[in-house]
Amino acid sequence: MLGYAGKILYLDLTIGKSYTEKLSEETAKKYIGGIGLGMHLYLTKSKKGTEPFSPENPLVLSVGPLTATMFPTGGNGHAFISKSPATGGVGESVSHGTFGTELKRAGYDAVVITGKAEKPIYLLIDDDSIQLRDACQLWGRAPSEVEDAIKEEIGDFYVRVAAIGIAGEKLSKIACIINDKTRAAGRTGLGAVMGSKNLKAIAVRGTNDVTIHKPEEFFNLVKEFHERMKGPATQKYRTMGSTENLMQQNSMHCVPTRNYNNSHFELAENISSTVINQHFVAKIIACNSCAMRCEHEVVIKDGAYRGTMARIEYDNLWAFGPNCGVDKLNSIIKAAERCNYFGLDAQSVGGIVSFIMDCYERGILTKENLDGIDAHFGNASAMLSIIDKIGKREGLGNLFADGVKVAATKLGDKAEQLAQHIKGLEVTGYDLRCLKTAALSCAVSFRGADHNRSGAVTIDLKGKVDRLKAETGRGKLVKDLEDQFNIIDSLIVCKNAKNTFYKDFEEMTKIYNATTGLGITQQELETAGERIQTLAKLINIREGLTRKDDTLPWKVMNQPITEDVPAKGAVVTKDELNLMLDDYYQTRGYNKQGIPTTVKLQELGLSDYLELTETKEA
């Protein structure tokens, strides 16, 4: 079983003890690695109803079978899995960079962390040596500072660090875990789970070999993929970057603007990828083993924020730009940098700022509620003040540091209609009213609102289906993509390089077998993708999520697009959503309530979990 490290590390922070277990071949084949293996470990090692911030809630860190190999973009990912404080269901977030490679070389496929340290500590995994080290001096500091401090303390430049910021310490439900200074396992608030354990950072150093099963076959595949990476498959990411989406989507009127009040940002040209690349991009850097490199590092060259550096992609550009009505790139970049500083998920923060602005403009919130901040849409300095307060959980931060769902519940019905979230996770930069396959995908996404759980949004954007229509058949489209994305997140390969796979499962099977020698069939890998999806669903079912949670934000269902474009009047009605949900559940082998049938669970080899569905099966 090459490729895998073959070991899982279990660690209890309360008693400060650790032990390892072998990763069995069966488990490896069944759950692959990354989020699949992580969610399997989560489900088996946690109890029903465990509070996200309770010491008993395990935080799982995992890598994939390709991690630390030379396979382009496959060599660098890691995933965090736990119960999400934001959604109450399964939380998972994948990040790239160099952190994961070191964990694999240290000899672990996954780390399961439970318990709570008495005082702030950081975990050092140095091959076989597992140390809990004092982090009192690091408490209150930014992830990038923590990384530098730990490297200094250990005296080893090649130590890799994933750390939380102040937001994670203060248990903000939108806190992320940052590695390699600018990379984040951003979504679902897992930074707060780390904070709840008094775990400031995880530092890893590994010196072991990572050996593959069939080097020759492997290298032929690597060479092929390297060539593809130089071609059109990755052009956008290599050149202008994902920020190119903005102008494209804007012309199609599917950029949610000012908290979904518009679907087109009239000032988008001021913050387009052309401007970003011409005036701000200092360098495009790469993750470990990646041949295309896509990380656009931007630097502000003049003005009050001179010297500020951050990574800008479509997602955070949208969150602070169109979503907040802001067209000043300096402020958008500053906002992104502040999120890295505090350890906040930029997408969710953008969602909260726009929610506050929407409430303010509609009179639900006033200056008095907002510490005197004039929170009109487009007010860039207001945006930055709000982010600071959320990061430090000061003043208005007390109300808003836990995301729009929590805030809206406290503010009442009217505010709840403005809260753009699914299952408690803030929406991303794709107007779901006129992207209906994406709407279904986001509604059923096990981690809440996120386009990254299936990428169905591209089907809509590329015109492969009528994006304004909800019809039978979308369920199958979403299911197939979800299964694929589950494998992508389990291997772990990068979604930006997804198009380099011309034949998805076939090629993924080849690379998996050349690396591990486990000899699985394409069908088995496809089934694994389906199994991982259902596994996530089982966690959500166990934690009490039901069909009513597979829904869409109020505005997506009730506030039509007003601009005079083909999509004018578009919303996803209740009937449309129900139609698509029924279709999707049926395709998945779930009943009307979205509960996997006994037959399906048996087919997927998940019979162990029958008790979770038995009482609910209608």
Added chain:
Amino acid sequence: MTTRYQDRKFIVSDPEKCSGCRLCEYACSMANEKTFNPDKSRIRVITTGPLTNMAVSCRKCEDPVCVASCPKNALSQEENTGIIRVNEHSCTGCGWCIGACPFGAINLHHIKKIAYTCNNCTDIDIHADSKQKNEPQCIQWCPKNALQFITSETLAQKTRQKIVTQLFETRENNNSNKEKNQNS
């Protein structure tokens, strides 16, 4: 034909182009050690900040201090190629060469416990299917062409050419800008 000492090639990295992907480390360790392990690579990437990456490897110095510093005379330099050879029997892993090398380009192999450094991929039999037969693996894999396998003479030539070209380009631009300003 004997190689002249000034024809010795070494690996240089262009920090402007290096994206920090570390493919060179993987390619090197796989070629020389049959495994993926940067700690066994003869070329190492240094990242001092998100914008600054550069790979470092043996410079094949003309008067190598690593060789001079070895108390066991375990190190020697190949006349033609400039490659530093380590006698596995004599090397005690004392690390004087590591302290002496101003580039940190010679390392202690953490399994064999002896010094090792770049051999231009001459000890391995993988050139058979390589496109450019005599180039080390790191050069062939670098996706951004940030690495060059080059002699000091060619490196100096290229640098001169680049700097002079830039000089004239700047002058031309300045002149044309002046013309534009005068016209407007």
